[in-house]
Amino acid sequence: MILDLPKYKTTDEVDFVVIGSGAAGGILAKELSSNGFRVVVLEQGPYLTEKDFVHDEIKINFEDLLTNHPKLQPNTFRKTPADKAKPQRALVYGRLVGGTSVHFTANFWRFHEIDFIERGKIGAVAGSTLADWPITYADLEPYYSKVEWEIGVSGQANSSPFDPPRSKPYPMPPLPVKSSGVIFERAARKLGWHPFPAPMAILSQPRPGRSACMNCGFCLGFGCEVGAKSSSLATAIRAAEKTGRCEIRPNSYVHRIELDAQGRATGAVYFDEKKSVQRQKAKAVVVCANGAETPRLLLLSANKQFPNGLANSSGLVGKNLMLNSGGTVTAVFDEPLNDYKGYAVSRVLHDFYELDPQKVGFCGGGALDARFDMTPISFALGGLPPGSPRWGASYKDLLAHNFARTLEIFCHGTSLPVENNSFDLDPELKDAWGFPALRMTYKDHPDDLKLSNWLYARAKELLDAAGAVKKWSFPAQEQQFAVHLLGTCRMGNDAKTSVINTDHRTHDVKNLFLCDGSSLVTSGRGQPTMTIEALAFRAADRIRDLAKRGELAG
Amino acid sequence: MDSPLSRRGFLTQGLTGISAAWFATHWSALLSASTHARQAAKAAMPPKFEFFTLEEAAEIDAISARIIPTTDTPGAREAGVVYFIDRALVTFSSEDQKTIREGLPALHARVRELFPAAEKFSALSAAQQDQVLRSLDEQQPPAAGRRGRRSRQSAPSFFETVRVHTVNGFLIDPESDKRGNRDGVGWKVIGRDPAHMFQPPFGYYDKDYPGWQANPAEADKTKS
Numbered sequence: 001m002i003l004d005l006p007k008y009k010t011t012d013e014v015d016f017v018v019i020g021s022g023a024a025g026g027i028l029a030k031e032l033s034s035n036g037f038r039v040v041v042l043e044q045g046p047y048l049t050e051k052d053f054v055h056d057e058i059k060i061n062f063e064d065l066l067t068n069h070p071k072l073q074p075n076t077f078r079k080t081p082a083d084k085a086k087p088q089r090a091l092v093y094g095r096l097v098g099g100t101s102v103h104f105t106a107n108f109w110r111f112h113e114i115d116f117i118e119r120g121k122i123g124a125v126a127g128s129t130l131a132d133w134p135i136t137y138a139d140l141e142p143y144y145s146k147v148e149w150e151i152g153v154s155g156q157a158n159s160s161p162f163d164p165p166r167s168k169p170y171p172m173p174p175l176p177v178k179s180s181g182v183i184f185e186r187a188a189r190k191l192g193w194h195p196f197p198a199p200m201a202i203l204s205q206p207r208p209g210r211s212a213c214m215n216c217g218f219c220l221g222f223g224c225e226v227g228a229k230s231s232s233l234a235t236a237i238r239a240a241e242k243t244g245r246c247e248i249r250p251n252s253y254v255h256r257i258e259l260d261a262q263g264r265a266t267g268a269v270y271f272d273e274k275k276s277v278q279r280q281k282a283k284a285v286v287v288c289a290n291g292a293e294t295p296r297l298l299l300l301s302a303n304k305q306f307p308n309g310l311a312n313s314s315g316l317v318g319k320n321l322m323l324n325s326g327g328t329v330t331a332v333f334d335e336p337l338n339d340y341k342g343y344a345v346s347r348v349l350h351d352f353y354e355l356d357p358q359k360v361g362f363c364g365g366g367a368l369d370a371r372f373d374m375t376p377i378s379f380a381l382g383g384l385p386p387g388s389p390r391w392g393a394s395y396k397d398l399l400a401h402n403f404a405r406t407l408e409i410f411c412h413g414t415s416l417p418v419e420n421n422s423f424d425l426d427p428e429l430k431d432a433w434g435f436p437a438l439r440m441t442y443k444d445h446p447d448d449l450k451l452s453n454w455l456y457a458r459a460k461e462l463l464d465a466a467g468a469v470k471k472w473s474f475p476a477q478e479q480q481f482a483v484h485l486l487g488t489c490r491m492g493n494d495a496k497t498s499v500i501n502t503d504h505r506t507h508d509v510k511n512l513f514l515c516d517g518s519s520l521v522t523s524g525r526g527q528p529t530m531t532i533e534a535l536a537f538r539a540a541d542r543i544r545d546l547a548k549r550g551e552l553a554g
Numbered sequence: 555m556d557s558p559l560s561r562r563g564f565l566t567q568g569l570t571g572i573s574a575a576w577f578a579t580h581w582s583a584l585l586s587a588s589t590h591a592r593q594a595a596k597a598a599m600p601p602k603f604e605f606f607t608l609e610e611a612a613e614i615d616a617i618s619a620r621i622i623p624t625t626d627t628p629g630a631r632e633a634g635v636v637y638f639i640d641r642a643l644v645t646f647s648s649e650d651q652k653t654i655r656e657g658l659p660a661l662h663a664r665v666r667e668l669f670p671a672a673e674k675f676s677a678l679s680a681a682q683q684d685q686v687l688r689s690l691d692e693q694q695p696p697a698a699g700r701r702g703r704r705s706r707q708s709a710p711s712f713f714e715t716v717r718v719h720t721v722n723g724f725l726i727d728p729e730s731d732k733r734g735n736r737d738g739v740g741w742k743v744i745g746r747d748p749a750h751m752f753q754p755p756f757g758y759y760d761k762d763y764p765g766w767q768a769n770p771a772e773a774d775k776t777k778s
Contacts, residue, residue: 056730058722063646156766174766179757194769215752225750335758340746342756376725376746381718391621391691391717392684396629396743403744404757 006038006247010280014038015547017268017282019254019297022099023529024516024536025288026232030239031540032286033246037547040247040280041240042270044293045096047250049233053223057377060221066103068095075438076426077480087429090440091482093290097250098223098233100290100529105220105344105373106201106229107527108153110144110534112164113137114354114365115524125363128416128445129320133521134493134502137164143534148199151230151533152207155199162194162350172205174198174346175213179337180407181346184370187466188349198348198369201230201529210234215342220373252278255435257285257301257310257512264553265512271433284511284552286504286543288536291321291485291517292423296438298489299425311489311506311514316499318422321440322415322486322523323479325448326366329409329459330383331468336404339372345410346370352458353525355451362447364414366455366525368462371408379403385472405469409462411455412526416445417487444478452476484528489518503546504539511552515539605643605651609674610658611636616676617661617713618720620683628739630720638723638734639716650715657712664689687713 008014015037018029025041033039048066059065068091076085094100114121116133124130145168147153155170157163174197177185181198188195202219206212211226219229227234240246251273258279260266267281287294295318301310309317348369355365374383380399383406389395421443425436456473463471492498495507500519506512515536517528524531546552603611618630618639630636643651664686665675672678675686690713710718723734728741728748735741738748755761 054730055727056732058642058646058726058730058732062722159766159768161769176754176756177760177763177766178754179759182759182763189769196769197766214750215754215756216750217752333759336745337759338745338747338757341752342754376741376744377722380721380725380744391687391720393623393625396622396625396627399744400627403746 004244005241006244008038008040008247008280010278012038013267013281013283014040015283016040016286016543017042017280017284018286018288019268020099020288020290020293020516021097021237021248022094022232022288022290022516023101023532024539025286026098026101026236026240027533027536028286028288028515028540028543029246029248030236030243031537032544033240033243035540035544036245037544038245039240040249040282042252042254042268042280043097043099043248043250044253045094045250047097047248048223050223050225050227053225055216055218055222055375057375060103061378064095066094066096066221066223067092072432073437074429074431075440076429077440077442079441079443079478081420081441085426085439085441088480090442090480091292091438091485093292093483093485096233097237097248098231101201101231102223102229102233103221104231104529105371107345107348107369108148108155108199108201108530109348109350109367109527110164110166111137111140111524111531112162112350112353115522118522122357122363125416125445125447127418128363128447129419130363130416131490131492131497131521134491140531140534140538141165141167143537144530146537147530147533150537151201151235152203152210153199153201153230153530154204156197159196160194160350162353170199172203175200175202175204175343176215176346178339178342178346178370178372180339180370180372183333183337183407183466184347184368184409184462187462188347190465191461193349193351193462195347195349198345199530200343200345202343203228203230209238213343217340217342218375219343221375253433254289254297255300255433257287257297259303259305259310259509263305263509265509275433284513284543284547286513286515288514288516291488292438292440292482294514294516294518295423295488296425300435306508311499311508311512313508314496314499316419316490316497318424318488319419320417320487320490321421321423321442321482322417322484322520323442323482324415324484324486324523324526324528325364325413325444325452325476325479326411326455326526327452327473327476329411329456329463329471329473330385331407331409331463331466331471332385332402332405333407333467334405334469337372337407338404339407340375340403344371344373350525352455360454362450362454363416364447364451366411366413366451368455368459369410369412371410372406373408374406376403379406385470386474409459411452411459413448413451413455414525415448415486415523417490417522418443418445423485423488440482442479442482449476449478484517484523484526486517486520486523486528489514490521491519492521503542504535505546513539513543603637603640605640606636611640612676613658613661613674614639614654614716616683617687617716618723620680620687621717621720622724623680627743630724632736633724633740634733634736635720635723638726638732639719641733642719642722647719650719653710653712653715657715660712661686661690
């Protein structure tokens with residue numbers, strides 16, 4: 001069936017222009033167009049589909065087929081505002097229709113109650129701007145269930161005693177367990193911990209037009225060639241197009257949101273594929289460009305009324321960046337796991353989600369999972385124990401022996417918000433379109449590093465209980481590379497200490513909404529996409545209600 | 555001491571993904587390739603290189619064959635790595651051209667320094683070649699942490715550049731258009747089944763898994 005897809009003129013004032021088509025943008029496009037609104041989605045990357053998703057590691061990791069390209073969009077990095085930032089690749093995100101959800105690992109746990117109320121519970125944390133959310137887990141719960149059923153999440157309800165309450169079971173059973181998962185589950189139980197089947201946004205059963213996971217093994221970093229990964233591309237974008245009211249416009253690089261004399265957003269200015277400037281008119285603008293590009297766009301859109309950046313009267317646009325702490329302990333076992341087969345993660349545990357700061361000496365919490373997310377080249381370049389030969393017959397022997405016998409315990413953890421940690425505009429470096437490049441400033445809160453090392457110690461206990469032949473990790477280091485892009489336009493009730501309200505509406509501009517990782521007030525314990533998508537479903541309901549009440553105009 | 559990956563080990567283990575039948579058919583050819591490496595490589599050469607001269611190709615081929623040598627199992631040479639590198643240098647890695655073009659004369663200088671009678675790296679014995687490469691191999695610390703894997707080292711050395719390209723060319727998806735991992739030999743060596751579809755059980759530890767059973771009932775919420 002060929003859909004009759006709408007093509008809007010840039011001079012048509014559509015109801016919504018949505019900037020970004022990833023985890024949040026896809027869902028907002030689908031929900032708003034399903035509610036009768038006319039929607040244009042501007043996506044900076046190309047519109048690829050399943051046939052384009054190959055297993056070529058060079059295309060993925062060296063040519064950035066699916067991700068932001070350092071030549072087009074270079075960036076700089078520094079640790080503190082006192083340093084001069086240097087050009088250094090510091091972040092990766094999906095740059096295509098579907099965004100980062102196309103290539104993510106697909107870990108899909110919900111945030112727990114504590115993530116929304118931690119500040120109130122433990123009090124102020126020195127050196128952190130930790131705050132409570134203006135909404136609670138209970139507010140978001142129906143939307144978590146909605147995500148699971150709408151996009152397809154595999155899992156086992158009530159299998160973890162630490163899980164927050166849920167109104168519905170998962171729509172489909174967990175994916176088949178991997179050898180890494182069995183090793184993890186048996187060892188964790190020996191220690192009295194509570195492993196459970198990892199909730200994954202990957203289909204264990206087929207859905208219309210989508211295959212169940214075939215366990216091809218090229219998962220993290222790759223697009224799914226059979227539509228089993230529940231990306232926005234495979235789910236919400238297709239549904240949005242089916243409404244006949246949503247146009248997905250790829251290769252559209254937005255660099256400015258314009259306001260009229262009344263301070264109302266009039267649409268988005270972007271470069272099309274030919275680098276010609278276009279202006280899409282819209283009654284309201286929804287920015288879902290991710291936790292780096294959303295604040296950058298607001299800062300690029302500075303004007304007379306907002307000289308420090310659009311919707312930035314708080315001065316917090318781009319601030320309070322959180323990346324999630326954590327890292328990997330890797331191990332080798334006697335017998336082949338063949339963990340290269342299948343998706344990445346089959347077992348996880350949340351026993352350490354909520355730790356007592358008095359007992360452990362730091363704030364935060366985390367999770368452990370069992371995984372193997374390396375592909376042949378990434379394994380050969382980075383998967384052997386430290387000190388291993390790097391070439392020659394002994395290197396080759398080690399590759400041949402270890403590839404099938406290696407697993408990783410991934411330690412997921414909190415990042416405490418720190419105001420200086422941020423994305424803003426580099427004063428010197430420009431992107432390929434001549435606009436200021438992203439500058440990242442980041443220095444982990446000391447508690448985040450303590451937490452990571454604490455979790456590595458738990459992972460090593462687990463690996464000892466499992467009988468690993470060899471295990472290794474590196475001491476936690478200050479992070480200089482961002483994958484999770486969180487907190488940079490945080491939600492709150494007070495316009496002085498937050499950028500958006502509980503409707504995702506900016507405090508400063510009535511018809512400008514932000515929804516993506518930037519909205520998060522806390523970082524959870526890793527794995528933010530599920531929460532970003534639940535927020536997107538909720539935001540769509542709020543925005544719909546505002547629009548229907550006529551509250552977006554004027 | 556026998557390497558765990560001796561040929562016999564391969565033939566009897568059957569767990570690494572290399573089928574005994576495949577090996578039985580190919581091992582004599584592979585040993586022969588090892589012995590007559592340059593001739594074998596030449597015989598398999600397509601008509602022309604896009605970046606290398608034939609002389610340069612022979613030198614890069616010889617280096618890659620020490621990085622992943624032909625042993626009881628195929629190495630970089632059987633995987634056609636030199637063709638992969640040649641293609642890489644005119645496509646996705648053109649920024650490495652300078653490193654390679656300037657690195658080869660430096661390599662020859664080092665060869666003459668260590669072995670005054672020799673002219674070419676490829677003319678040295680394997681042990682001599684390893685000696686030259688060890689002298690070029692400035693140990694680079696491994697990228698710290700998993701996320702560091704993606705961030706590239708700035709200006710890697712000639713040796714490191716050839717090493718990374720050799721690994722890439724040995725293990726790239728054989729279905730890609732990049733001329734590497736010919737016949738999937740790299741994946742056979744590391745035990746990576748090229749199929750696109752797998753069914754559980756996947757490995758040794760999940761084959762007797764009884765299915766998910768709830769955590770013990772007494773396991774109420776505990777906190778560390």
